[in-house]
Amino acid sequence: MPLCKKKSGEQADSADAASPVQLQKKITLMNGVSIIVGSIIGSGIFVSPTGIFKEVNSIGASLLVWVLCGVYSFFGAYSYAELGTMIQRSGADYAYFLVAFGPFMAFLRMWCEILVMRPCSQTIIALTFAKYILEPFFTGCQPPIITEKLLAALCLTILTAANCWSIRASTWIQDICTWGKTLALIIIIIAGCVQVGRGKVEFFEEPFADSVMGVGNLVRAFYSGLFAYNGWNYLNCVTGEMKNPQRDLPLAIFISCAIVTVVYVLANAAYFTTVPVAEFVTTPAVAILFAKKISGFLAAVMPIFVSLSTFGGVNGVLLTTSRIFFVAAEEGQMPSFLCMIQQRLLTPLPAVLLVGLISLVYLTIDDIYVLVNYMGFVNWLAIGLSVSIVLYLRVKRPNDPRPVRVPIIFPIVYTMFTVLLCANAFIGAFWECAMGVVIILTAVPVYLIGVAWTNKPKSLLRWTSDLTRLVQKVFLVQLQEDGEAKSEAEKLVAAEEKEA
Numbered sequence: 001m002p003l004c005k006k007k008s009g010e011q012a013d014s015a016d017a018a019s020p021v022q023l024q025k026k027i028t029l030m031n032g033v034s035i036i037v038g039s040i041i042g043s044g045i046f047v048s049p050t051g052i053f054k055e056v057n058s059i060g061a062s063l064l065v066w067v068l069c070g071v072y073s074f075f076g077a078y079s080y081a082e083l084g085t086m087i088q089r090s091g092a093d094y095a096y097f098l099v100a101f102g103p104f105m106a107f108l109r110m111w112c113e114i115l116v117m118r119p120c121s122q123t124i125i126a127l128t129f130a131k132y133i134l135e136p137f138f139t140g141c142q143p144p145i146i147t148e149k150l151l152a153a154l155c156l157t158i159l160t161a162a163n164c165w166s167i168r169a170s171t172w173i174q175d176i177c178t179w180g181k182t183l184a185l186i187i188i189i190i191a192g193c194v195q196v197g198r199g200k201v202e203f204f205e206e207p208f209a210d211s212v213m214g215v216g217n218l219v220r221a222f223y224s225g226l227f228a229y230n231g232w233n234y235l236n237c238v239t240g241e242m243k244n245p246q247r248d249l250p251l252a253i254f255i256s257c258a259i260v261t262v263v264y265v266l267a268n269a270a271y272f273t274t275v276p277v278a279e280f281v282t283t284p285a286v287a288i289l290f291a292k293k294i295s296g297f298l299a300a301v302m303p304i305f306v307s308l309s310t311f312g313g314v315n316g317v318l319l320t321t322s323r324i325f326f327v328a329a330e331e332g333q334m335p336s337f338l339c340m341i342q343q344r345l346l347t348p349l350p351a352v353l354l355v356g357l358i359s360l361v362y363l364t365i366d367d368i369y370v371l372v373n374y375m376g377f378v379n380w381l382a383i384g385l386s387v388s389i390v391l392y393l394r395v396k397r398p399n400d401p402r403p404v405r406v407p408i409i410f411p412i413v414y415t416m417f418t419v420l421l422c423a424n425a426f427i428g429a430f431w432e433c434a435m436g437v438v439i440i441l442t443a444v445p446v447y448l449i450g451v452a453w454t455n456k457p458k459s460l461l462r463w464t465s466d467l468t469r470l471v472q473k474v475f476l477v478q479l480q481e482d483g484e485a486k487s488e489a490e491k492l493v494a495a496e497e498k499e500a
Contacts, residue, residue, distance in 0.1 A: 022480040024167055024346050027242045031171040032235050032252030033259075036077075038178035039231030039316035040260050042125060045185065046287035046306045049268055051224030054281055055217040059272050060207030063265055065218070069225035070261025075414040077232040077257050078406050079387045081250040084236045085403040086393070088245050091327030092236035092320070093386045098331065100389040100396075104447060109382055110328050111443035112436075114321055117379055119355065122317040123362040126152035129310035135303040149363050156363075159315045160356030163322065164342070164349045167241060170319050177312025184305030185263045188287065191294050192270020200273045219424040226380070226421075228264065231313075232257060233383065237320035246403040318355055325351040333451050337468045340477035349475050377425045378436040384418030387411050 027035070053062045080092075089095045093113065098106035130151035134143040163170045235252055239245050271286055274293045283289045291302040326348045329339035342349040390411040393400065426433045471477065 022341060022346070025241055025243050026167045027171060027238060027248075029244075029248040029252055031175065032242065032248050033256050034171065034175045034178040035235050035238070035316055035319070036232055036252055036256035037182065037259055038174050038312040039234040039320070040229055040256070041178070041181050041185070041263075041309060042128075042228075042231070042313040045228060045264060045267060046285070046302070046309060049228065049271070049286060050281050050283075051227075052221045053277075055221035055224070056212055058208050058211040059203055059277075061211040061213065062221075063207075063268060065221045065225050066265045066268055067261065069222060069229055070257065070264065072222070072414065072417060073226065073229040073232050074254075074257040074261070075410045076383065076387050077253045078250065078404075079390045079411045079414060080233050080236050081253050081404045082390055082402055082406045083386070083393075084239045084249045085246050086400060088239055089327065090238050090240035090323040092233055092239075092324065093382060094324050095327055096386055096389050100392050103331065103333065103451070106331075107328075107333050107447045107451060108440055108443050109385075110324060110333065111446065112378055112382070112440050114324050114328075114355070115358065116439060118317050118321040118324075119358040119362055122156070122314055122321070122355075122359045123152070125310045125313045125317070126155045126359070126363075129155050129307050129314065132303040132306040132310070136300070153360055153363055155311060155314060156318075156356055156359050159311075159318055160352060163315070163318050163352045163356075164345065164347055166345060166347060170315060173315050174312055174319070177308050177315065181305060181309035181312060182259070182263065184302070184309070185267050187298070188270050188290065189263070189266045191290075191298065192266070192273045195270070195273035195294075203272045203277065216424065216428070219421060220428070223421060223425065227376075229260065230379075231316065232260075233386075234316055234320045237323045240323075250404045318352065318359075322348055322351040322355045325354060333447075335464065335468070336479075337471040337477065340472065340475075340479055343476050343478060349477055350471055374432055374435040374439060376436070377422060377429070377433040378440060380418060380425070381422050384415055384422065387418070388415045391415070 052065050053059075056062055056065060083096050084092075087095055087099055091098075094106050094110045097109045127148055130148040131143065133151060134147065137143070159170075159173070162173055232253070235242075235249065239249060242248055271280065271290050274290050275283070275286060279289065280286060287306065288299065288302055291298040325334055325338050327339070328334040329336055329351070338351045338354065339348070340350055341347065388411065390406065391408075394408070
């Protein structure tokens with residue numbers, strides 16, 4: 001039976017003999033704040049925060065939408081705090097769908113999340129990282145696409161190696177990048193305050209003049225704003241590795257949402273002190289333009305800050321996505337070796353490697369932005385369903401312990417507004433939404449063949465058993481020794497061995 005439960009003498013010397021082979025609870029409150037802030041703040045706030053302004057057409061309405069998007073995201077994030085402390089298991093949405101809606105719906109959610117949305121987003125962020133690293137070397141011209149892709153591949157490879165090495169290394173990288181990008185935004189805010197002190201307030205004299213407040217415009221503005229806030233649910237993917245999730249998860253969510261909302265609003269206000277509206281709506285990189293208008297030094301270092309921001313974004317996606325693979329494999333919905341842990345490093349090495357590999361494969365696609373557009377509607381629909389699980393469990397399991405109990409108005413408002421957003425998206429971009437639904441439906445035959453079909457041929461079981469054994473021998477991995485939430489994976493490996 002290829003479970004590799006025993007360590008060799010050399011491995012035992014390398015690892016703490018008293019420590020079982022399992023994921024380590026290393027994530028502190030500070031790490032949690034770094035993961036959320038680092039996952040939310042990507043390149044968007046630096047590069048092109050123009051989508052909201054184009055829809056509402058005024059500075060005052062634009063800043064108001066930024067505030068409301070932050071409040072709305074907090075409603076969803078705090079609802080996740082109830083789910084995360086009630087279901088204290090890594091995997092976030094996948095784990096919650098599994099409890100509320102069963103294995104089939106959980107598989108659909110997992111399929112689109114880890115095979116399309118997250119790897120695509122990770123690849124795009126890595127390409128943005130490469131673009132801004134190369135900015136000083138290709139001033140006034142576009143870097144060769146092959147150079148961008150090679151540098152993005154290097155970024156993905158380095159971060160995959162770090163996440164394979166230890167959870168401490170990955171959280172350390174996340175901390176450095178998070179506070180680096182936050183520092184960049186603070187510098188922008190301070191520069192904006194200096195501009196206000198110099199009397200640069202003409203753009204704020206009539207902040208709501210010419211505002212466009214139609215329902216369609218507001219919904220599209222919110223859609224743009226919420227894209228910039230995307231990532232607040234990533235900490236729930238690693239709940240099982242938090243030292244004290246009952247205390248730290250809700251605190252990290254509250255602190256992070258407050259920090260991001262304040263920083264986003266003030267940074268956008270700072271942009272308006274210096275960048276004329278006519279340039280603001282046309283520039284592809286408003287932070288770079290702002291820096292150039294302020295000082296030469298700030299213009300020189302801003303691409304570095306943007307690169308640091310995107311580097312942390314790639315790390316956050318990689319760290320959290322690998323845990324969804326891990327939990328899905330524990331439930332028998334992915335190959336069993338994906339929930340195995342490296343004996344010495346105590347990291348989910350196979351799952352991390354697979355996430356990195358998928359992202360590298362997406363680098364070969366010329367236009368992966370099309371896939372992201374297809375999945376935007378699906379993403380918000382799935383998050384809205386996840387928040388609605390709070391309401392579902394309040395009815396179905398009213399007596400279950402809830403260390404965090406959010407006001408019921410939070411999930412109600414979030415769910416209702418998500419329905420409005422998704423309905424507007426489906427009407428306004430029918431074909432993109434329809435393609436997203438088609439991508440989801442590709443999971444159905446995979447589920448029927450890979451999961452629901454239990455009486456598989458012996459030759460197939462023998463092949464999967466051989467593959468599991470090979471992965472264990474090459475990477476020295478095994479199932480967790482704590483006995484928690486791994487019964488399905490254990491049964492799967494046992495069945496493979498018995499049939500083989």
